Amino acid sequence: MAQLTSSGIPLTPEVDALVTQYRSENVQLHGKKLHHLVAKQTQARKELxxxxxxxxxxxKTWCDYLNKLVTLVQTQVEQRQKTLEAFEASEDGWRRQLSEATTQLAQSTGGKASVDASAMEEDDEFVDLEIEREAERKQAQEDTAAKFESLMQSLQTAQQQAAQAVTREGSRTPRRRAKVEKVDVDSSPEPSAEAFANASKSALPVPALPKDAAGKTKQEEY
Incomplete structure (x- = not known):
């Protein structure tokens, strides 16, 4: 067609009409193609x-959840420590009562050797048992403290990573965006799929699976 129009050869009215029609249709097709490409470009930007x-x-939802989880664990550990201290205070009181009662009992028996020997034997057994129990308690407390320290380090690391992710995503998000509603997070040990599904109906805490250019999700491809 280009050679035909550029050769300078006079064209018959019929051929000239065909050339004009071709040019018109070609311009229309080119315009439709450009419009289609612009639409795809706009759609891609909107989806991104x-x-x-x-x-x-x-x-942001996960960052808030981890903040609440760290606070919850710290509070529970503090309550546990107070409970253990109450146990120890109560045990100390009963030990004092046992010691005083044993001493008074020995004094009231008139210092008989048989009674004293029996009481001393019971005291020795009790002391040995208490030493063994105390060692077990200390070992259990050390194990618990080590596990708590490891747990807190993991939670604090996850907390820092979540905060950094929020900052990073905030810097990449265009300023002209719709205001995002705040999502309340359950304080359960791990957010369930049902909880996220319910939350997604109101504030979209969980993004849907991204679609490719053909409109299929990664899950649909399999």
Missing amino acids: SRLSSERQTFE
């Missing part, structure tokens, strides 16, 4: 902005 906003909401 939506995913970025939903990702930021997701990261």
Whole structure:
């Protein structure tokens, strides 16, 4: 067609009409193609902005959850320590009562050798048992403290990573975006799938599976 129009050869009215029609249709097709490409470009930008906003909401939800979890664990450990201290105070009181009663009993028997020997034997057995129990308690407390320290380090690391992710996603999200509603997070040890599903109906805490250009999710491909 280009050679035909550029050769300078006079065209018959019929051929000239065909050339004009071809050019018109070609311009229309080119315009439709450009419009289609612009539409795809706009859709891609819109979806990327939506995913970025939903990702930021997701990261913020997890950051809030981890903050609450760290506070919850710290509070429970403090309560546990107070309970253990109450146990120890009560045990000390009963030990004093046992010691005083044993001493008074020995004095009231008139210092008989048989009674004293029996009481001393019982005291020795009790002391040995208490020493063994105390060693077991200390070992259990040390094991618990080590596990708590490891747990807190893991939680604090996850907490820092979540906070960094929120900051990172916030810096990548365009300023002109819709205001995201705050999501309340359950303080359960691990958020269930049902909890996230219910929350997603109101504030989208969990982004949907991203779709490819064909409109299929990664899960649908399998």
